[in-house]
Amino acid sequence: MTAIEQTSPIIAEKRESNRAWRKLKASRSATAGLFIIGFFVILAVCAPILPIPDPVATSWSAIRKAPSAAHWFGTDELGRDILSRMIWGAQASLMAGIFSVTLAVVIGVPFGLLAGYFGGWVDLVISRVTEALLAMPFLIMAIALAAFLGPSLTNAMISIGLSAMPIFVRLTRGQVLAVKQEDFVEGARSVGLGHVDIMWRYILPNVTAPIIVQATLTVATAIIAEASLSFLGLGQQPPAASWGSMLNVAKNFLSQAPWMAMWPGAAIFLVVIGFNLLGDGLRDALDPREQ
Numbered sequence: 251m252t253a254i255e256q257t258s259p260i261i262a263e264k265r266e267s268n269r270a271w272r273k274l275k276a277s278r279s280a281t282a283g284l285f286i287i288g289f290f291v292i293l294a295v296c297a298p299i300l301p302i303p304d305p306v307a308t309s310w311s312a313i314r315k316a317p318s319a320a321h322w323f324g325t326d327e328l329g330r331d332i333l334s335r336m337i338w339g340a341q342a343s344l345m346a347g348i349f350s351v352t353l354a355v356v357i358g359v360p361f362g363l364l365a366g367y368f369g370g371w372v373d374l375v376i377s378r379v380t381e382a383l384l385a386m387p388f389l390i391m392a393i394a395l396a397a398f399l400g401p402s403l404t405n406a407m408i409s410i411g412l413s414a415m416p417i418f419v420r421l422t423r424g425q426v427l428a429v430k431q432e433d434f435v436e437g438a439r440s441v442g443l444g445h446v447d448i449m450w451r452y453i454l455p456n457v458t459a460p461i462i463v464q465a466t467l468t469v470a471t472a473i474i475a476e477a478s479l480s481f482l483g484l485g486q487q488p489p490a491a492s493w494g495s496m497l498n499v500a501k502n503f504l505s506q507a508p509w510m511a512m513w514p515g516a517a518i519f520l521v522v523i524g525f526n527l528l529g530d531g532l533r534d535a536l537d538p539r540e541q
Contacts, residue, residue: 280531286524335491346476353411362422425457470525
């Protein structure tokens with residue numbers, strides 16, 4: 251084992267992983283968040299095999315029926331079962347949140363790594379572009395990109411991911427600027443390691459924790475953004491189920507059938523709360539200052 255490996259915080263971080271996991275399990279808020287997220291993930295994954303009606307099947311004899319034994323969450327304006335559409339809509343919302351944030355991380359983290367590590371004109375160009383993108387409100391930018399790409403769930407996810415990408419560029423750059431001054435990075439340079447090896451083996455692992463926390467919190471924002479785009483007709487297209495598009499239809503029947511808006515609204519609220527609780531728990535568990 252080299253001296254660099256002995257002094258690298260990566261080793262200490264591995265030794266403290268059990269401590270972080272214990273703190274995460276001990277956090278009631280993080281546990282509640284995991285339970286909520288896990289519940290909706292199971293529903294979304296098991297949607298094809300659950301004994302529920304076809305989410306797009308209409309019934310003219312069951313239009314806007316109140317919750318009952320036949321339809322636990324009631325029916326919508328076309329007689330479709332709301333519970334079934336809620337479960338299938340979870341797929342669109344969760345997929346949009348996870349995919350869009352993954353896209354933002356995959357694109358944003360490398361640019362932030364390059365800007366923070368090399369500095370100079372590389373940092374200048376990347377930082378100015380990032381600042382210009384951050385000057386635009388997140389949701390407005392997502393709506394503009396979705397309108398440009400065309401209405402579909404895939405384009406909505408791409409739009410949300412690109413709109414969230416500057417957040418991860420700025421976060422990664424700031425973390426790299428702090429880590430690259432550490433002794434173990436200077437030691438890696440002194441033994442002749444290349445830039446790619448230093449960034450991949452010594453810098454990136456030490457800036458991962460705040461990126462994970464930010465990604466978890468951004469998933470909640472992405473789910474709200476997907477619901478907003480679907481509400482505006484730029485996301486999931488009918489007759490496919492989406493919580494946002496369900497709310498768009500429900501707004502026309504609030505007085506006659508309030509259950510049409512109540513259930514998708516509650517689902518969005520719970521999922522967003524779940525990811526925020528989990529993100530807060532991860533932040534506390536991965537913070538080395540919290541013992």
